Each structure stands twice: as structure tokens, then as C-alpha cells.
């Protein structure tokens with residue numbers, strides 16, 4: 105059985121085409137900018153569901169997938185924290201001709217290579233570009249992320265890279281150069297996006313009684329984030 109926080113239908117940004125996005129419950133990281141702290145706790149979640157039950161819910165949307173080139177995206181929380189359930193569900197999706205995407209920080213457990221062999225697109229969030237920054241921003245050890253990165257390189261799935269840009273933390277050219285170095289460890293990527301940090305999820309922290317660590321940090325200027333995105337794209341294009 106899997107623990108699911110929620111299911112969103114008609115998603116348009118988390119993978120190609122129209123997607124059903126399944127938010128898994130539970131995450132080991134504690135990203136300072138996380139907008140979904142309600143998905144952290146492994147004992148939370150609104151439903152317990154088997155892979156086949158989840159497939160049956162998702163299958164109803166097959167006509168939309170077919171028309172748009174879409175499919176299902178496993179997001180979270182961190183889907184890799186429920187590797188057996190995730191694998192079972194991905195296998196069923198592939199058996200039923202459903203395109204699969206995995207939206208992840210690459211920080212979980214289980215057989216990453218096997219999971220990725222049933223994944224059409226991995227959407228990998230690079231949280232920070234060096235070990236100290238990663239630890240401070242997420243509480244996690246970057247070694248686990250690199251383990252996943254290696255598995256991605258062996259897999260055949262398409263790769264999308266995302267990076268949340270936080271003012272005063274990751275918005276500088278040195279960090280972008282380091283980000284490029286990490287991306288270049290990978291075989292070719294299909295898409296790169298910088299997501300400007302925003303403050304929309306902050307009220308959840310008050311409700312949950314959790315201290316919000318970035319409370320004094322303003323939202324990231326979208327235009328500036330776009331410039332950094334172009335800078336990274338140019339570096340990737342000109343120095344493949």
C-alpha cells in the first residue's frame with residue numbers, strides 16, 4: 105500500500121502534455137523553501153491505496169493523455185521514499201500504455217535503476233550546488249543525490265532539470281557555474297528550468313506550527329531568474 109497526500113488532475117507543468125500528478129506522502133529532506141511541508145510526515149497523508157487502485161483512478165484520464173501526449177507524474181513529498189509502491193505503480197502504468205514521469209529531489213531509497221527503467225521522464229530538482237549549501241538548505245547529505253544522479257545516467261529516460269532560485273542563497277553566477285558542472289555530469293538533458301522562489305506556501309507553516317526559516321527572504325525577481333536561466337542554457341549549449 106502507498107501513502108498519498110493528494111491527486112491533481114489536469115496538471116500542465118510537471119511533465120509533457122496533460123498529467124495526473126500523484127503527490128506521495130513523506131519526505132526525508134527539509135528544504136527551507138518547501139511549499140508542501142504537509143507532505144513531510146510519513147504518518148500523514150489523506151489516503152492509503154494499492155498500486156492497482158491508483159492505476160484505476162489514473163486510467164480514466166487516458167483519453168486526455170492520448171490527445172496531449174501526457175500521462176502520470178509521481179511527485180511529492182518524495183516518491184522515492186516509497187520505492188516498492190512506486191515501482192509497482194510505474195510497472196502497471198507501463199503495462200497499460202501510460203506515460204510516466206518522476207518528479208524528485210533524487211533523495212530516497214530503493215533500487216533507483218529499476219525504478220528509472222519504468223520512468224519515461226525524470227524531473228530532477230537540484231536543490232543546491234555544493235555539499236555545505238545542500239546540507240544547510242535541505243538538511244540532507246548530497247551524496248545520496250549523487251547516487252541517484254549516477255542511476256539517471258545509466259537509465260534511458262528523458263531528463264528535465266529544475267532548480268529553485270532563492271535570493272541571497274543561490275542567485276549568483278558562481279552558483280550557476282557550479283550548477284552547470286553538475287548538469288554536465290549527466291547525459292543530454294531535454295529541459296532546464298529555474299523556478300523563482302515564491303512565498304505562497306508560507307501560511308502552511310503557521311498552521312502546522314513549524315518555523316519558516318526563510319521568513320525574511322523576499323520572492324525571487326522573475327526577470328532576474330530568467331536571466332540566470334538563459335545564462336545556464338547558453339553555457340550548456342555552447343559547451344556541450
Ligand code: SF4
Nearest residue numbers: 131133135138181209
Ligand atoms: S524534497 Fe520537495 S517535498 Fe521534500 S522538503 Fe524538499 S521541496 Fe519539500
